Amino acid sequence: MNPTHQPPSREAIEQFIEAGGLRLTPQRYAVMAFLMEEPVHATAEEIFEAVNRVDPRSSRATIYNSLHALVKAGRVREVAVEGRAARFDAKLDPHHHFICDQCGNVEDIPWYHLPQPEPHMLGSRRLRESELILRGLCTRCTESTY
Amino acid sequence: MNPTHQPPSREAIEQFIEAGGLRLTPQRYAVMAFLMEEPVHATAEEIFEAVNRVDPRSSRATIYNSLHALVKAGRVREVAVEGRAARFDAKLDPHHHFICDQCGNVEDIPWYHLPQPEPHMLGSRRLRESELILRGLCTRCTESTY
DNA sequence: GTATTTGCAAATCATTTGCATAAAC
DNA sequence: GTTTATGCAAATGATTTGCAAATAC
Numbered sequence: 001m002n003p004t005h006q007p008p009s010r011e012a013i014e015q016f017i018e019a020g021g022l023r024l025t026p027q028r029y030a031v032m033a034f035l036m037e038e039p040v041h042a043t044a045e046e047i048f049e050a051v052n053r054v055d056p057r058s059s060r061a062t063i064y065n066s067l068h069a070l071v072k073a074g075r076v077r078e079v080a081v082e083g084r085a086a087r088f089d090a091k092l093d094p095h096h097h098f099i100c101d102q103c104g105n106v107e108d109i110p111w112y113h114l115p116q117p118e119p120h121m122l123g124s125r126r127l128r129e130s131e132l133i134l135r136g137l138c139t140r141c142t143e144s145t146y
Numbered sequence: 147m148n149p150t151h152q153p154p155s156r157e158a159i160e161q162f163i164e165a166g167g168l169r170l171t172p173q174r175y176a177v178m179a180f181l182m183e184e185p186v187h188a189t190a191e192e193i194f195e196a197v198n199r200v201d202p203r204s205s206r207a208t209i210y211n212s213l214h215a216l217v218k219a220g221r222v223r224e225v226a227v228e229g230r231a232a233r234f235d236a237k238l239d240p241h242h243h244f245i246c247d248q249c250g251n252v253e254d255i256p257w258y259h260l261p262q263p264e265p266h267m268l269g270s271r272r273l274r275e276s277e278l279i280l281r282g283l284c285t286r287c288t289e290s291t292y
Numbered sequence: 293g294t295a296t297t298t299g300c301a302a303a304t305c306a307t308t309t310g311c312a313t314a315a316a317c
Numbered sequence: 318g319t320t321t322a323t324g325c326a327a328a329t330g331a332t333t334t335g336c337a338a339a340t341a342c
């Protein structure tokens with residue numbers, strides 16, 4: 001995605017996890033490293049396979065545990081996709097998401113400023129974050145549609 | 147939600163379905179009528195129960211079929227919520243969605259204009275729609291959190 | 293009359309759970 | 318040493334499927 005993408009160092013990854021107040025485990029490290037190195041918005045299943053291809057010691061339950069812990073700590077973003085598995089994303093720079101109607105893939109769209117809702121629209125809700133979801137056909141699916 | 151909410155007429159509901167190029171069946175009618183009368187962003191299961199409470203002749207599979215047909219025809223909007231059942235929404239006026247981190251409920255936020263992405267951000271993707279998702283705690287969950 | 297839609301019950305997919313063991317701090 | 322995380326395998330929840338019978342147009 002980013003042509004000058006530098007893989008983060010071991011220390012950077014470890015700090016990224018610990019800064020969220022999380023214990024550092026090999027499984028969490030593997031998940032976080034994968035998400036930082038492969039900005040592809042993988043599913044939990046894809047992460048499970050990728051991580052265990054390198055070093056098979058993470059169970060599926062632990063992948064889910066790690067992902068949830070990282071999401072809760074604000075280190076990872078989760079994107080729900082209708083009728084499909086959720087996608088996960090290292091929370092590095094702010095950006096928007098494009099979801100393909102056809103293949104379900106999630107892609108990054110460079111961030112651009114969004115207006116904030118007027119306070120009266122929120123009532124006494126507590127706003128944590130807002131995100132823009134774009135939908136349509138990704139490049140691949142556009143090109144294979146006649 | 148809307149204090150001057152008028153329940154739509156039978157004819158209006160039928161037209162709303164047929165205008166999408168769909169055959170009119172009692173089951174689709176029941177689903178659409180429920181969504182138009184109860185703007186609560188129900189799950190498929192809730193729709194199944196509500197619809198069958200009135201007249202028990204819709205199977206779960208048919209509820210899903212109807213919902214998907216209506217979504218595809220642009221009559222209904224589907225909102226995916228991480229780790230929970232999807233919510234459905236009659237597609238009447240444009241609006242944004244607020245999803246509660248705690249209870250998962252989806253609520254409408256009055257529409258306000260969003261900037262469109264620059265064409266170069268989309269590449270050769272084909273954009274169909276964009277929506278803003280707001281997240282945080284709904285009024286109820288804000289008030290019950292100490 | 294033909295094309296679609298429905299109901300049923302079983303199957304599938306994604307995710308979570310419970311609990312004993314292991315590892316982090 | 319105490320607290321938290323892991324692995325396993327089974328359970329749950331949401332949604333989809335296959336196919337014969339029923340219905341819309």
